[in-house]
Amino acid sequence: MAGKFPSEADAANELMRLARQIARHDKLYHAEDAPEVSDAEYDALVRRNAELEAAFPQLIRADSPSRNVGHAVAASPLSKVTHQQRMMSLDNAFSDEEVAEFVAKVRRFLNLPEDAEVAMTAEDKIDGLSCSLRYEQGKLVRAATRGDGQVGEDVTPNVAHIANIPQQLTGDVPDVFEIRGEVYMSKADFAALNAAQQAADAKLFANPRNAAAGSLRQKDASVTAARPLRFLAHGWGAASAVPAASQFAMMQLIASWGVPVSPLLVHCATTEDLLQHYRSIREGRAGLPYDIDGVVYKVDSLELQQRLGFVAKAPRWALAHKFPAEKAETVVEGIDIQVGRTGKLTPVGRLRPVLVGGVTVTNVTLHNRDEIGRLELRVGDRVVLQRAGDVIPQIVDNLTREEPREAFVFPDHCPECGSEAVAEEGEVDVRCTGGLICPAQRTERLRHFVSRGALDIEGLGDKTISEFFALGWLESPADIFRLKLRRAEILARDGWQDKSVDNLLAAVENKRAPDAARLLFGLGIRHVGAVTARDLMKRFAVLSDLRNAAESEDAKADLLAIDGIGPAVVEALGDFFHEPHNVAVWEDLLGQVSPPPYIVETRDSPVAGKTVVFTGKLETMSRDEAKAQAEALGARAAGSVSAKTDLVVAGPGAGSKLKQAEKLGIEVIDEAAWAEIFKAAE
Ligand SMILES: [Zn+2]
Numbered sequence: 001m002a003g004k005f006p007s008e009a010d011a012a013n014e015l016m017r018l019a020r021q022i023a024r025h026d027k028l029y030h031a032e033d034a035p036e037v038s039d040a041e042y043d044a045l046v047r048r049n050a051e052l053e054a055a056f057p058q059l060i061r062a063d064s065p066s067r068n069v070g071h072a073v074a075a076s077p078l079s080k081v082t083h084q085q086r087m088m089s090l091d092n093a094f095s096d097e098e099v100a101e102f103v104a105k106v107r108r109f110l111n112l113p114e115d116a117e118v119a120m121t122a123e124d125k126i127d128g129l130s131c132s133l134r135y136e137q138g139k140l141v142r143a144a145t146r147g148d149g150q151v152g153e154d155v156t157p158n159v160a161h162i163a164n165i166p167q168q169l170t171g172d173v174p175d176v177f178e179i180r181g182e183v184y185m186s187k188a189d190f191a192a193l194n195a196a197q198q199a200a201d202a203k204l205f206a207n208p209r210n211a212a213a214g215s216l217r218q219k220d221a222s223v224t225a226a227r228p229l230r231f232l233a234h235g236w237g238a239a240s241a242v243p244a245a246s247q248f249a250m251m252q253l254i255a256s257w258g259v260p261v262s263p264l265l266v267h268c269a270t271t272e273d274l275l276q277h278y279r280s281i282r283e284g285r286a287g288l289p290y291d292i293d294g295v296v297y298k299v300d301s302l303e304l305q306q307r308l309g310f311v312a313k314a315p316r317w318a319l320a321h322k323f324p325a326e327k328a329e330t331v332v333e334g335i336d337i338q339v340g341r342t343g344k345l346t347p348v349g350r351l352r353p354v355l356v357g358g359v360t361v362t363n364v365t366l367h368n369r370d371e372i373g374r375l376e377l378r379v380g381d382r383v384v385l386q387r388a389g390d391v392i393p394q395i396v397d398n399l400t401r402e403e404p405r406e407a408f409v410f411p412d413h414c415p416e417c418g419s420e421a422v423a424e425e426g427e428v429d430v431r432c433t434g435g436l437i438c439p440a441q442r443t444e445r446l447r448h449f450v451s452r453g454a455l456d457i458e459g460l461g462d463k464t465i466s467e468f469f470a471l472g473w474l475e476s477p478a479d480i481f482r483l484k485l486r487r488a489e490i491l492a493r494d495g496w497q498d499k500s501v502d503n504l505l506a507a508v509e510n511k512r513a514p515d516a517a518r519l520l521f522g523l524g525i526r527h528v529g530a531v532t533a534r535d536l537m538k539r540f541a542v543l544s545d546l547r548n549a550a551e552s553e554d555a556k557a558d559l560l561a562i563d564g565i566g567p568a569v570v571e572a573l574g575d576f577f578h579e580p581h582n583v584a585v586w587e588d589l590l591g592q593v594s595p596p597p598y599i600v601e602t603r604d605s606p607v608a609g610k611t612v613v614f615t616g617k618l619e620t621m622s623r624d625e626a627k628a629q630a631e632a633l634g635a636r637a638a639g640s641v642s643a644k645t646d647l648v649v650a651g652p653g654a655g656s657k658l659k660q661a662e663k664l665g666i667e668v669i670d671e672a673a674w675a676e677i678f679k680a681a682e
Contacts (some may be wrong), residue, residue: 008609019049019061025045083132089314090314094321125320126262127208128212132152133165133179134238143155143156158224169258175241183231184230190208193211201341207392212229231259232260246300274321278295297319325386333380334350335408343435345430345431347369348363351363351385380405381403381405382399416440417438417439431526433579437585442475446474449477449480449522458503478585481508515625519595536559543595550570605680607633610635612647614651617651647666648667
């Protein structure tokens with residue numbers, strides 16, 4: 001971070017960086033449940049931003065984090081709720097004998113004869129997040145997580161987005177009634193969420209429970225809204241009245257009020273019935289739509305529950321009969337390497353098919369190079385497979401470690417494209433460096449290349465890229481600029497007319513002299529984001545100089561001397577140019593486009609330090625480009641006209657902003673005049 005009193009230009013740069021950083025951390029925190037910084041570090045960024053804005057009010061950005069109310073409170077925790085009646089935990093049992101002992105203890109406590117049967121309920125134990133829903137006059141007034149049992153977190157706005165939790169109960173409901181149960185995510189929804197996370201290169205959730213917890217415990221309830229959560233009731237807490245005499249009857253009543261209850265809840269007259277229900281649930285668990293980790297038994301009579309009471313944090317009248325971890329032995333018949341869309345090489349074990357927990361498993365992820373090392377795994381080894389969390393199988397032991405066999409050699413080249421595959425310092429993941437030519441990554445890279453933050457080629461959407469890629473027309477970014485040779489072929493395809501083809505080709509031609517920083521960012525070099533690309537181009541101005549620096553050991557220090565550039569960037573640039581495939585793509589591309597030298601901020605342009613508003617339709621550039629030009633000239637682009645506005649650039653169709661400017665007597669110019677100013681400053 002720069003000093004306390006930077007120059008105005010440095011302050012503007014720092015504010016730009018802060019806006020990006022804070023927005024990124026907000027996204028990580030809210031949308032991905034994967035914060036990378038502590039709350040204190042986040043707060044420090046927000047404070048620094050406020051400090052700079054106070055010192056340079058003229059530099060406050062349209063996208064300033066301080067203007068974004070929702071984000072300012074991002075790092076503050078959910079508010080606390082003290083449970084009127086403590087949320088209990090349950091004692092566990094793992095064997096039939098322990099269950100029999102539990103029933104015997106209940107009998108002894110109640111002074112019942114040794115052969116007396118105690119009726120109980122039995123239901124599946126969902127692996128979710130415990131939650132208490134408080135209803136007053138039948139209306140949901142508060143939802144809280146379990147927390148430590150005494151104090152939980154207020155998730156009322158979040159729960160409003162869970163479709164099967166009624167806001168209003170129906171029927172004869174006591175004045176106050178707290179319903180308790182589990183918030184969970186189904187296996188199918190969990191798989192879909194992780195697939196979407198993967199596509200977005202976002203953090204994957206380890207299991208449905210984590211996904212449910214991360215989705216519910218959100219300061220921003222709109223994140224919860226986007227996640228498919230559900231609820232199943234298994235009991236109740238504080239209540240002004242309990243209008244039934246048994247656990248089973250009470251749960252049926254709760255269901256009749258409109259709150260979902262497990263369809264597997266049964267009433268069992270004998271201990272043998274309990275164990276039978278347990279076995280039937282255990283055998284059928286793979287077919288259930290959600291994860292469970294056992295079966296819960298509760299003494300059915302509420303009068304007996306009352307007499308039994310509690311010991312420490314758990315009731316004497318309930319027990320969780322847990323499933324044992326499902327394990328099986330099998331043989332690793334092969335180790336394949338899969339290349340993800342971000343270039344990550346993931347080893348996958350091909351297994352001799354084996355039944356674990358009711359599901360046939362034929363392959364298992366080995367995560368990364370280190371995991372193979374930890375297990376000393378080789379093809380042909382006999383291993384113990386476990387289904388952890390009921391969903392993702394994993395190898396927990398290698399039984400033939402000692403057998404003489406050649407060690408598995410993790411590839412140092414990508415199996416898809418042959419480019420070098422490297423792990424960065426301190427990272428376990430090995431990645432393919434051939435992003436631009438690797439078939440596993442190419443369409444993704446092309447999408448990025450034409451995206452708004454990069455080259456911003458209109459009319460070349462995801463669908464078109466996939467279509468052209470499948471036809472073999474788009475092998476690398478340079479091919480985009482050769483599409484004009486295929487005009488007739490494109491026109492011959494469904495959905496294309498003269499006008500749409502012309503528009504597409506014109507949009508491509510319009511980018512023959514692209515912004516060098518956007519071009520660099522568009523290449524998708526690891527760690528070279530939009531801001532980093534700009535920082536690099538500010539220093540080097542032309543791409544060939546950047547390449548020379550990246551390829552030379554001596555120039556490393558030059559790169560590292562740039563504010564904001566760290567060793568990870570330098571290494572990633574080195575890796576990129578070390579790969580001949582990338583160099584070929586790079587040279588091919590620069591044969592098609594000629595980015596002008598990158599414009600370094602010119603403080604002596606006539607608009608430096610001024611606030612500019614663009615309004616109406618811009619003919620020769622996008623709004624983003626206009627803003628970037630203003631920034632390059634040391635001006636600030638604002639979204640609305642006020643007394644602080646110095647200049648308005650108005651295109652055709654300019655409306656209220658133009659009127660406002662005229663009213664305030666602010667100078668108004670057209671796009672051509674702006675272009676002149678911009679050109680003159682080059
Ligand atoms: Zn590759």
